Amino acid sequence: MVNALPPPVLMNDFVAQWRAVGDEVLDAVRRVGESGWLVLGKEVERFEADLAARSRASHVVGVASGLDALEIALRTAGVGPGDKVLTTPVSAFATTLAILRLGAVPVFVDVDATGLLDLTLAGEALRRLPETKAILPVHLFGHALDLDALESLAKATGVTVLEDAAQSIDARSRGRAVGSVSLAWASSFYPTKNLGAMGDAGALFTDDDGVAKRARSLRDYGQTAKYVHAELGMNSRLDELHAAILRTALLPRLSASTERRRAIAKRYRDGLRNAHLSVPPAPPGSESVFHLFPVLVTRGHREAFMKHLQAARVGSGIHYPILISDQEALRGAEHVVVGDLTVARSFAENEVSLPMHPFLTDADVDRVLATCNEWRPEGT
Ligand SMILES: *Cc1c(COP(=O)(O)O)cnc(C)c1O
Numbered sequence: 001m002v003n004a005l006p007p008p009v010l011m012n013d014f015v016a017q018w019r020a021v022g023d024e025v026l027d028a029v030r031r032v033g034e035s036g037w038l039v040l041g042k043e044v045e046r047f048e049a050d051l052a053a054r055s056r057a058s059h060v061v062g063v064a065s066g067l068d069a070l071e072i073a074l075r076t077a078g079v080g081p082g083d084k085v086l087t088t089p090v091s092a093f094a095t096t097l098a099i100l101r102l103g104a105v106p107v108f109v110d111v112d113a114t115g116l117l118d119l120t121l122a123g124e125a126l127r128r129l130p131e132t133k134a135i136l137p138v139h140l141f142g143h144a145l146d147l148d149a150l151e152s153l154a155k156a157t158g159v160t161v162l163e164d165a166a167q168s169i170d171a172r173s174r175g176r177a178v179g180s181v182s183l184a185w186a187s188s189f190y191p192t193k194n195l196g197a198m199g200d201a202g203a204l205f206t207d208d209d210g211v212a213k214r215a216r217s218l219r220d221y222g223q224t225a226k227y228v229h230a231e232l233g234m235n236s237r238l239d240e241l242h243a244a245i246l247r248t249a250l251l252p253r254l255s256a257s258t259e260r261r262r263a264i265a266k267r268y269r270d271g272l273r274n275a276h277l278s279v280p281p282a283p284p285g286s287e288s289v290f291h292l293f294p295v296l297v298t299r300g301h302r303e304a305f306m307k308h309l310q311a312a313r314v315g316s317g318i319h320y321p322i323l324i325s326d327q328e329a330l331r332g333a334e335h336v337v338v339g340d341l342t343v344a345r346s347f348a349e350n351e352v353s354l355p356m357h358p359f360l361t362d363a364d365v366d367r368v369l370a371t372c373n374e375w376r377p378e379g380t
Pocket of ligand 1: 138
């Protein structure tokens with residue numbers, strides 16, 4: 001009799017999600033099919049309205065991805081070829097890709113101990129590069145950056161703020177919703193995100209009527225009226241299917257999922273007892289939604305730690321192993337690196353993300369904890 005392997009603890013569990021929401025997804029699909037309208041229709045409008053109401057943004061514009069939402073946000077802020085945009089080197093590549101796709105120039109500033117953009121260094125960089133057109137910080141890991149500090153920085157320098165909230169829908173900073181100090185902010189509904197669609201989708205959020213109008217035009221070839229094209233737009237239309245599924249099957253569960261993520265994060269924090277693993281702090285005032293649960297491993301031992309997790313059938317990830325400024329794709333693209341990005345590099349070298357999704361049971365979390373706590377780096 002061989003020992004049965006324990007079931008894997010996954011980084012994401014879309015099969016468990018289907019068990020929970022499948023019937024409602026199928027209802028949404030039927031509703032769209034029966035309506036006879038498939039792209040940019042009533043379902044998209046209703047999803048946008050529901051999302052606007054809960055996020056307290058005046059307008060939500062549904063688009064095809066988080067990347068497109070960022071690109072459109074930058075365009076509505078007037079960012080174009082040669083314009084500098086300050087951002088973080090620790091993020092999904094899409095944050096910088098949106099800047100580069102416009103021919104603009106990313107300016108990379110180091111992160112702080114939280115792993116998110118260091119707003120003090122960002123302020124110094126903006127004073128040294130006053131021509132910088134916009135700042136695009138990322139609410140990484142589901143944390144909210146300090147919005148009071150971000151707002152002061154914007155007031156002091158006059159820079160336009162846009163926020164990448166792809167990982168942090170519903171996160172708050174001292175009660176203020178992410179996005180509230182921006183001209184426009186972007187979120188992603190990529191399946192792994194806190195509000196994940198069954199495919200690709202994203203949205204731009206804004207309180208500015210003009211920005212919303214322009215974004216609606218840009219997502220649809222730059223049309224201002226049927227077959228009338230005021231400028232060169234893109235095809236970033238949102239499908240009725242995605243909007244319908246998001247609105248009636250997934251959005252109603254977002255608050256409960258966020259509460260579950262918070263409970264899991266607390267259980268991890270309370271239970272982690274290993275001097276070789278540390279949990280980076282959240283920014284001051286952050287009411288986090290825990291898209292990810294990052295830990296930092298003692299330098300030089302990350303690979304061994306991940307192998308240990310794998311042997312115990314515990315999933316893990318790295319967010320992110322290569323700084324964006326070090327990516328090969330950046331070699332031919334104009335960009336600015338401020339300082340030596342020391343803290344960002346330590347995240348790239350030592351970060352590991354533990355399993356974090358709303359379908360984890362307490363027993364799963366306890367198994368992850370026991371696996372973490374029993375681990376010792378070789379030679380210690
Ligand atoms: C996922 C993500 C994006 C891009 O979203 P897509 O929908 O995949 O295009 C941008 N920024 C961050 C921080 C992300 O996590």
